[in-house]
Amino acid sequence: MIDETQKTTQERKFKCWAASCGGCGDGPSREHLLSNCLFPDGVVRVKGFDWCMDETKTVGINGLARQILCKKHNSALSDTDAEAKKAIDLFQRSVQPLGGSSIGNKVDGHRLERWLLKTAINLAYGGKWHIGIGMHGSAPGLPPPYLIDVAFGKLPFSHKMGAHFLLPKKETFHDPGAILTFPLVKDGYIGGVYFELRTQPIFLNLFPGNAPPTLGEVAESLSLQNHLLDTELIYRPPNISTTLRSLAASMIYFDW
Numbered sequence: 001m002i003d004e005t006q007k008t009t010q011e012r013k014f015k016c017w018a019a020s021c022g023g024c025g026d027g028p029s030r031e032h033l034l035s036n037c038l039f040p041d042g043v044v045r046v047k048g049f050d051w052c053m054d055e056t057k058t059v060g061i062n063g064l065a066r067q068i069l070c071k072k073h074n075s076a077l078s079d080t081d082a083e084a085k086k087a088i089d090l091f092q093r094s095v096q097p098l099g100g101s102s103i104g105n106k107v108d109g110h111r112l113e114r115w116l117l118k119t120a121i122n123l124a125y126g127g128k129w130h131i132g133i134g135m136h137g138s139a140p141g142l143p144p145p146y147l148i149d150v151a152f153g154k155l156p157f158s159h160k161m162g163a164h165f166l167l168p169k170k171e172t173f174h175d176p177g178a179i180l181t182f183p184l185v186k187d188g189y190i191g192g193v194y195f196e197l198r199t200q201p202i203f204l205n206l207f208p209g210n211a212p213p214t215l216g217e218v219a220e221s222l223s224l225q226n227h228l229l230d231t232e233l234i235y236r237p238p239n240i241s242t243t244l245r246s247l248a249a250s251m252i253y254f255d256w
Helices: 004-013 071-076 078-092 109-124 145-151
Strands: 028-032 043-046 057-060 065-070 106-108 162-166 179-186 189-197 200-205 233-235 239-244 247-255
Touching (some): 028 071, 065 071, 071 078, 078 106, 078 189, 078 247, 106 109, 109 162, 109 189, 109 200, 109 247
Parallel strands (some): 106 247
Antiparallel strands (some): 028 065, 162 233, 189 200, 239 247
């Protein structure tokens, strides 16, 4: 049992990363840095943030839970978790629905972007790097107000920030059971975050007006397959096709 004095002491130590925009409520939640609904096996791999800089850490998903959001703000982001799970399930899908119907193959792209941003903030919060480049109110380890508003759907991403998909023409290899993520950092600023969502790589650009044509332009040191480094980044594609043995297998449609 936690008495009221102990509870009050814990809440004084707690800081919601969305607090600067107001509206906090209901006390601290135990937020998973990566949504636990995406990890049925309970294991996740992370690399490149200041707490796992030089090696990939494989940890239980419950080991990546911290008090970084209040319950009210955490609840307000639950729709992004649901959309990310739907998108990732579709990325893994290898069979077209009967009749070629696209019903069930539609993803709210803005919610997926908000989940990518929420996850990037969760992982970088409290660290030594600025989150995003050239944004008002930026401070190391704290999301600027603009990104908080984007995460909660109050403002849209603009100036080519947001989701850039990698759609390589040559075959690449991914662990279908893994979700990978690591930031691209320069001079203390996170300019973007690379994700592999099972089989689909996505770059979340956080540098307004400066989306790179390829990851190789900004991330030569990353241990990515050459085909990925050389692949053109596609900003908010209207649709993509999943592949099975190098053949198109199923279409996914995005609402931007």
